Amino acid sequence: MPAPLANDTFLRACLSQPTEYTPVWLMRQAGRYLPEYRATRARAGSFMGLATSPDFATEVTLQPLERFPLDAAILFSDILTVPDAMGLGLSFAEGEGPRFANPLRDEAAVARLEVPDMARLRYVFDAVASIRRALAGKVPLIGFAGSPWTLACYMVEGAGSDDYRLVKTMLYDRPDLLHRILAINAEAVARYLNAQIDAGAQAVMIFDSWGGVLADGAFQAFSLAYTQRVFGLLQRDADGRRVPHIVFTKGGGPWLEAIAASGADVIGVDWTVHLGHARQRVGPGIALQGNLDPAALFADAAAIEREVAGVLAGFGVADGEGGSNGHVFNLGHGISQHAPPESVAVLVDAVHRLSPPYHGART
Amino acid sequence: MPAPLANDTFLRACLSQPTEYTPVWLMRQAGRYLPEYRATRARAGSFMGLATSPDFATEVTLQPLERFPLDAAILFSDILTVPDAMGLGLSFAEGEGPRFANPLRDEAAVARLEVPDMARLRYVFDAVASIRRALAGKVPLIGFAGSPWTLACYMVEGAGSDDYRLVKTMLYDRPDLLHRILAINAEAVARYLNAQIDAGAQAVMIFDSWGGVLADGAFQAFSLAYTQRVFGLLQRDADGRRVPHIVFTKGGGPWLEAIAASGADVIGVDWTVHLGHARQRVGPGIALQGNLDPAALFADAAAIEREVAGVLAGFGVADGEGGSNGHVFNLGHGISQHAPPESVAVLVDAVHRLSPPYHGART
Numbered sequence: 259m260p261a262p263l264a265n266d267t268f269l270r271a272c273l274s275q276p277t278e279y280t281p282v283w284l285m286r287q288a289g290r291y292l293p294e295y296r297a298t299r300a301r302a303g304s305f306m307g308l309a310t311s312p313d314f315a316t317e318v319t320l321q322p323l324e325r326f327p328l329d330a331a332i333l334f335s336d337i338l339t340v341p342d343a344m345g346l347g348l349s350f351a352e353g354e355g356p357r358f359a360n361p362l363r364d365e366a367a368v369a370r371l372e373v374p375d376m377a378r379l380r381y382v383f384d385a386v387a388s389i390r391r392a393l394a395g396k397v398p399l400i401g402f403a404g405s406p407w408t409l410a411c412y413m414v415e416g417a418g419s420d421d422y423r424l425v426k427t428m429l430y431d432r433p434d435l436l437h438r439i440l441a442i443n444a445e446a447v448a449r450y451l452n453a454q455i456d457a458g459a460q461a462v463m464i465f466d467s468w469g470g471v472l473a474d475g476a477f478q479a480f481s482l483a484y485t486q487r488v489f490g491l492l493q494r495d496a497d498g499r500r501v502p503h504i505v506f507t508k509g510g511g512p513w514l515e516a517i518a519a520s521g522a523d524v525i526g527v528d529w530t531v532h533l534g535h536a537r538q539r540v541g542p543g544i545a546l547q548g549n550l551d552p553a554a555l556f557a558d559a560a561a562i563e564r565e566v567a568g569v570l571a572g573f574g575v576a577d578g579e580g581g582s583n584g585h586v587f588n589l590g591h592g593i594s595q596h597a598p599p600e601s602v603a604v605l606v607d608a609v610h611r612l613s614p615p616y617h618g619a620r621t
Numbered sequence: 622m623p624a625p626l627a628n629d630t631f632l633r634a635c636l637s638q639p640t641e642y643t644p645v646w647l648m649r650q651a652g653r654y655l656p657e658y659r660a661t662r663a664r665a666g667s668f669m670g671l672a673t674s675p676d677f678a679t680e681v682t683l684q685p686l687e688r689f690p691l692d693a694a695i696l697f698s699d700i701l702t703v704p705d706a707m708g709l710g711l712s713f714a715e716g717e718g719p720r721f722a723n724p725l726r727d728e729a730a731v732a733r734l735e736v737p738d739m740a741r742l743r744y745v746f747d748a749v750a751s752i753r754r755a756l757a758g759k760v761p762l763i764g765f766a767g768s769p770w771t772l773a774c775y776m777v778e779g780a781g782s783d784d785y786r787l788v789k790t791m792l793y794d795r796p797d798l799l800h801r802i803l804a805i806n807a808e809a810v811a812r813y814l815n816a817q818i819d820a821g822a823q824a825v826m827i828f829d830s831w832g833g834v835l836a837d838g839a840f841q842a843f844s845l846a847y848t849q850r851v852f853g854l855l856q857r858d859a860d861g862r863r864v865p866h867i868v869f870t871k872g873g874g875p876w877l878e879a880i881a882a883s884g885a886d887v888i889g890v891d892w893t894v895h896l897g898h899a900r901q902r903v904g905p906g907i908a909l910q911g912n913l914d915p916a917a918l919f920a921d922a923a924a925i926e927r928e929v930a931g932v933l934a935g936f937g938v939a940d941g942e943g944g945s946n947g948h949v950f951n952l953g954h955g956i957s958q959h960a961p962p963e964s965v966a967v968l969v970d971a972v973h974r975l976s977p978p979y980h981g982a983r984t
Contacts, residue, residue: 421915421916421957421959422916423916423919423957423959426914426916426917426919426920427916427919427920430916430917430919430920430921430924430925430928431920431921431924470893472893472914473892473893473912473913473914473917473928473953474892474893474894474895474935475895475931475935476914477893509872509893511874511875512874512875512893512894512895529836529837530833530835530836530837530840530872530875530876531837531875532837532838532875549836550836551789551835551836551839552784553784553785553786553789553790553793554789554793554836556786556789556790556793557789557790557793557794558793558794561793561794562793565793565836568838572837572838590836594784594786596784596786
């Protein structure tokens with residue numbers, strides 16, 4: 259029996275319900291900017307050694323929460339666990355990005371692709387359960403997966419890419435092959451997120467990191483349609499509660515109206531978007547997550563506080579009543595490895611201190 | 622006395638006047654995807670050897686026009702000629718991007734910065750005059766410069782950057798220093814473009830390649846305000862005609878309304894933008910330039926033609942009458958060095974063949 263939540267502010271904001279202040283967490287909050295993360299990473303020997311060990315994953319997931327009064331934890335893992343379980347052979351060479359030994363380069367490889375047995379991802383679900391126990395109800399735990407499109411980019415390119423030449427050539431020349439990959443990815447991601455929910459994830463997020471490289475039209479057909487399919491397959495938690503669905507498309511500003519119709523409860527937005535305008539575009543009942551420029555963390559404390567105030571004011575009053583929108587404060591992208599931890603403390607404090615006036619309906 | 626223009630379709634489209642078809646040119650059309658460019662580049666010995674020689678610059682500017690019936694030529698040069706003339710010491714190491722020996726890293730360096738003597742950029746204006754002579758009125762010649770903000774990124778970072786850490790730290794911590802750089806850049810860019818107009822440039826384009834990395838609010842204050850300042854300082858040509866002003870902000874989709882108020886005649890847009898929606902947002906009398914996904918050139922001919930048709934249909938009827946918008950076909954970003962030249966032929970042909978029905982007012 260898990261402990262009751264001491265702080266459910268994040269979950270209420272996700273569902274556009276009233277909160278006393280604006281909850282905050284940071285994408286990649288358990289990461290290289292923290293010396294204690296780097297120490298654990300060194301002990302684990304490799305990134306995959308860290309990600310595949312429930313004990314290590316629990317340790318690093320909790321590290322930022324010991325430093326900062328964040329309102330949510332997020333599973334420490336990687337979006338590429340799913341294609342790795344499909345047999346594509348993931349590795350992380352030191353100082354480089356991820357690489358697949360067996361990328362999908364021809365029709366035969368695509369034909370062989372299957373939804374993986376979730377037993378191969380057991381280490382992820384064990385980590386979720388372990389983190390829930392360690393959190394002991396302090397804050398909610400977010401589970402996550404890559405979007406079907408973003409996974410397909412890596413699966414076809416075999417690594418990160420500047421121009422997405424291979425996957426886009428497939429998109430334009432052989433859309434049937436890409437649709438097959440995406441359909442399998444959507445089914446796999448849905449099973450993966452449902453298993454995380456079974457293990458205790460209290461919200462789930464889809465990282466559509468590369469949706470923004472698609473042309474208008476292609477985004478809707480090759481990325482959003484499959485994110486929507488995943489959302490349609492997600493289950494409620496063991497108590498029958500809706501587990502909030504979050505989607506973050508970097509560069510997704512042009513398509514907020516369409517994303518709002520995907521079944522998401524929360525739309526993550528990058529820092530090019532004005533949150534007040536975004537609220538008008540997505541309509542009531544959809545929460546927004548974001549969107550401080552991650553580079554603001556390189557600035558001094560006064561500047562960070564000023565920029566936080568600007569994001570809060572841009573969103574405006576979030577009373578959660580009468581069809582308003584919730585606001586979850588975050589960066590507009592993952593935190594930089596070069597961000598000073600003390601700047602994160604300034605950010606979190608500023609959000610908590612400056613946001614209550616925007617939640618007047620509860621006072 | 623320059624030859625009269627045989628084909629002014631591009632200039633008319635820029636000014637949202639009627640045309641018989643949609644004119645087309647490609648960003649970086651004189652570039653590495655062409656074997657004849659690579660041959661000239663090898664003879665010149667280095668990129669700067671190529672860019673600083675009016676003869677070589679003329680040769681490579683005309684190369685794509687000899688292969689494809691493009692509707693405009695664009696000066697072969699680099700946006701970093703201006704900070705180089707400011708004494709920052711530009712170099713291009715083989716296989717790497719540009720690098721400045723003397724980036725702006727402290728207050729003293731910023732204080733020393735001055736608008737450069739345009740005589741140091743004489744080679745550019747000589748190239749413009751030489752290209753005009755060589756074109757002999759075939760199509761118009763576009764001159765260009767980097768936006769004040771984009772130049773500042775390179776001048777502060779000293780090279781390309783993934784996170785713009787140094788220039789953004791200055792933006793947040795010492796906006797006064799950044800505003801000084803931007804004011805000098807704006808004055809320098811305006812003089813530079815006016816000298817190109819004097820030398821024969823028939824349209825001018827500002828490449829705001831890095832505007833899209835700025836946060837909402839910061840874009841308007843640190844990028845667009847200075848582009849607008851440049852546009853306000855531009856002169857007419859020797860015959861008193863308006864020289865069309867083009868601005869391209871990669872990732873600028875969120876800010877089209879603001880960009881439309883900058884004094885631009887033409888707004889370049891990347892492929893995430895739906896041109897029909899963009900027309901509604903910018904209002905009548907502003908032309909749009911773009912916006913095929915450059916990766917579409919990796920596809921087969923049928924797919925390229927289908928994607929071209931989609932861009933044309935997305936824009937819709939461009940009759941140039943009654944407060945309509947002009948459309949200049951282009952890619953949504955520079956052409957890839959890996960694009961097959963034969964695919965460019967397919968693209969140009971498709972635009973010319975499929976676009977006349979969208980210009981029905983002239984038939």
